[in-house]
Amino acid sequence: MSQTADTKEKPYKPTSPNSKLDFASIWEYDPAPESSDHVEIKDKYELFINGKFVKPSKGRYFKSTNPATNKVLTEFAEATQKDVDSAVKAARKAFEGEWSSISAKSRGKYLFRLARMLQERAREFAVLESMDGGKPIRESRDVDVPLAAAHFFYYAGWADKLDYAFPGKTPEPLGVCGQIIPWNFPLLMLAWKIAPALACGNTVVLKPAETTSLTAMKFAELVKDAGLPDGVVNIITGAGQTGAEIVNHKDIDKIAFTGSTGVGKLIQRSLAGTDKKFTLELGGKGAFIVFEDAAIDQAVEGVINAIFFNQGHVCCAGSRLLVQEGIADLLIRKLKDRMESLIVGDPLDKNTDIGAINSEQQYETINKYLEIGVEEGADVFQCKCSIPDAGYFIRPTLLTNVSQANTVVQEEIFGPVLTIQTFRTADEAIEKANNTPFGLAGGVWTDKGSKIFKVGSELRSGVVWANTYNKFDPTSPFGGYKESGVGREGGLHGLSAYLKLN
Ligand code: NAP
Ligand code: MG
Numbered sequence: 001m002s003q004t005a006d007t008k009e010k011p012y013k014p015t016s017p018n019s020k021l022d023f024a025s026i027w028e029y030d031p032a033p034e035s036s037d038h039v040e041i042k043d044k045y046e047l048f049i050n051g052k053f054v055k056p057s058k059g060r061y062f063k064s065t066n067p068a069t070n071k072v073l074t075e076f077a078e079a080t081q082k083d084v085d086s087a088v089k090a091a092r093k094a095f096e097g098e099w100s101s102i103s104a105k106s107r108g109k110y111l112f113r114l115a116r117m118l119q120e121r122a123r124e125f126a127v128l129e130s131m132d133g134g135k136p137i138r139e140s141r142d143v144d145v146p147l148a149a150a151h152f153f154y155y156a157g158w159a160d161k162l163d164y165a166f167p168g169k170t171p172e173p174l175g176v177c178g179q180i181i182p183w184n185f186p187l188l189m190l191a192w193k194i195a196p197a198l199a200c201g202n203t204v205v206l207k208p209a210e211t212t213s214l215t216a217m218k219f220a221e222l223v224k225d226a227g228l229p230d231g232v233v234n235i236i237t238g239a240g241q242t243g244a245e246i247v248n249h250k251d252i253d254k255i256a257f258t259g260s261t262g263v264g265k266l267i268q269r270s271l272a273g274t275d276k277k278f279t280l281e282l283g284g285k286g287a288f289i290v291f292e293d294a295a296i297d298q299a300v301e302g303v304i305n306a307i308f309f310n311q312g313h314v315c316c317a318g319s320r321l322l323v324q325e326g327i328a329d330l331l332i333r334k335l336k337d338r339m340e341s342l343i344v345g346d347p348l349d350k351n352t353d354i355g356a357i358n359s360e361q362q363y364e365t366i367n368k369y370l371e372i373g374v375e376e377g378a379d380v381f382q383c384k385c386s387i388p389d390a391g392y393f394i395r396p397t398l399l400t401n402v403s404q405a406n407t408v409v410q411e412e413i414f415g416p417v418l419t420i421q422t423f424r425t426a427d428e429a430i431e432k433a434n435n436t437p438f439g440l441a442g443g444v445w446t447d448k449g450s451k452i453f454k455v456g457s458e459l460r461s462g463v464v465w466a467n468t469y470n471k472f473d474p475t476s477p478f479g480g481y482k483e484s485g486v487g488r489e490g491g492l493h494g495l496s497a498y499l500k501l502n
Helices: 081-096 104-120 122-133 137-158 186-199 214-225 240-248 261-271 296-312 325-340 360-375 426-434 449-458 491-496
Strands: 047-049 052-054 061-066 071-077 171-173 176-180 203-207 233-235 254-258 277-281 287-290 320-324 379-382 397-400 417-423 441-445 463-466 499-501
Touching (some): 047 081, 047 214, 061 122, 071 214, 081 176, 081 203, 081 233, 081 240, 104 122, 104 137, 104 186, 104 214, 122 186, 137 186, 176 240, 186 214, 186 254, 214 233, 287 426, 296 441, 320 325, 320 426, 325 397, 325 417, 360 379, 360 417, 417 426, 441 449, 491 499
Parallel strands (some): 176 203, 254 277, 441 463
Antiparallel strands (some): 047 052
C-alpha cells in the first residue's frame, strides 16, 4: 500500500465557499433550516453514467411528487436496458482501468471527500430528502444525512487497511456491483451501498427507488465535484423494470438489494444458477418486548420511537408491542396519552413528529391493512391530531385485541401502525416474537441484565436493542434471518460482502 500521495488523485475543492469544516469537527453537524427556499431542484434530471449526465436512450421521463403536497417536484429519466448496459460498461471500464490503478489510500481519500461534501451540503440534502420522501426535517437533519456521512467516513478509513481487517487473507474487489435501494431512507441506503463497495475497490451502478430519486441525483453531482474517476459511480433512475435489468445484466459481479421481501424473492430466483454474489436486505416485523420491571415512561418513549420514526416506514421498526400482562393497561394508557401530543403534518416544519406517507400506493397499502385488521376483530385507536388536507397522512394508530395468527401481526404494514399483544413469561414473549416469517430486529425493555441476555440470545433477529430502539452506527452489522434477508451490511461484515477473501 503506497503511503505517498497518488499523482492521479485530483485535489479537494470544498463545494461550499463558506465551508468551515475541519477534521476536528467531522462528527459534528450543522443544523438544517426548515425551509425549501434555497435548495435547487431542476425541472429534469438525466442519468449519471461515466461521469456525465446523459439523456435516457428512449427520451422518457417520469414525474416525481412531494407526498406532503401531492405536487410534482421534478422529472427523472427512465433508464432502459440500453442505458443499464452503458452504465455497466462504464463501471467495468473504470474497474479495469483507472480505479484499479490508484492506491488504496487515494480511494479512501475520495470517500473522505464525499463524506465531507455531504456534511457541507447537509442542509440541502436534508431539505430535499424531506420534500421528496415526506419524512420530518428533524429526522433527515439529525439522522439520515449525518449517518450517511458517517458511513462514508467509516468506510473511508478501511480503504487502505483491508489487509488488517482480514488477516491472513488477500482481499480483492468483486468488480461491478449493481445496487438497488428502497424509498424509506434514500440517501442513507445509498451510503450503505456505495461507501463499502468503493472502499473495497469495486465500481457501482446504483438505482434509487422511483418515488425518491432526488438525493441520489444530488449525490451524483457530489461524485462529479469530488473528481472521482469517470464510471466508478453510475446512478440511473427508473422503475422496477430498470432494477430487473440491472439484476439480469450478464456483466455484473454482485447485486446488493434493499427492499421488500417479495421483490427480494424474485431477485433471488433470477440470480439462481449465476455466479453473481448477492446481499438482500428485506422486510421485517420487529417485536418490542416490555417486561414489568422496565422503566415505564422510558419504555413508552421507546415505543413511540420504534414505530412512529419515519412514519413507520422502517424495515427494523418495532411494529409489534409485546407487553407483560401486569403493566399492559398502564402502559397502553400512557402510550395513548403520549400519542395525543404527536404532531403530524408538514415535513419541513421542525416541530413535526410524523410526516407524510411516502406515496399514494403506500398510503393505500396501509389503509388496506387497517381494514383487514378491523375485519379480523382488532380494536383501533388513532390519536385525534389534525392532519393536512392535501398529501398523504395517516394518524398514529394502535391495534389491540389482535392474535398471533392475524394478518396485521404477521405481515409488514410499513406505516405508523402498532399491534399490541400481552405475555406472561419471557418464554412466551420470545415465542411470539419469533413467530413471524421475518427476523430483522427486536427490542427488550427490562431492568434485569439476565433478561436482556436471555431475550437477546433467543430472538432470531439480526439486531436486538436493549432499553433503546432504532439506534444505528456504521460500525455495527445489520441484516436479517429468515425472510428478512441474506448477508449483512455495516461494520466489517459489510466490507467482506464486497470482497473476494482468498
Ligand atoms: P421494493 O418495492 O422491493 O423496491 C425496492 C427497490 O427495488 C426499488 O428501487 C424498486 O424500484 C426496485 N424493484 C422493484 N421491482 C424490482 C424487480 N423486479 N427487480 C429489481 N428491482 C426491483 O421495496 P420498497 O417498497 O421500495 O421498500 C420498502 C421495503 O424495503 C420494506 O419491505 C422494508 O422492510 C425494506 N427495507 C429493508 C431494509 C433492510 O436493511 N433490511 C432497509 C430498508 C428497507 P421501484 O421504486 O421502481 O419499485
Ligand atoms: Mg417523491
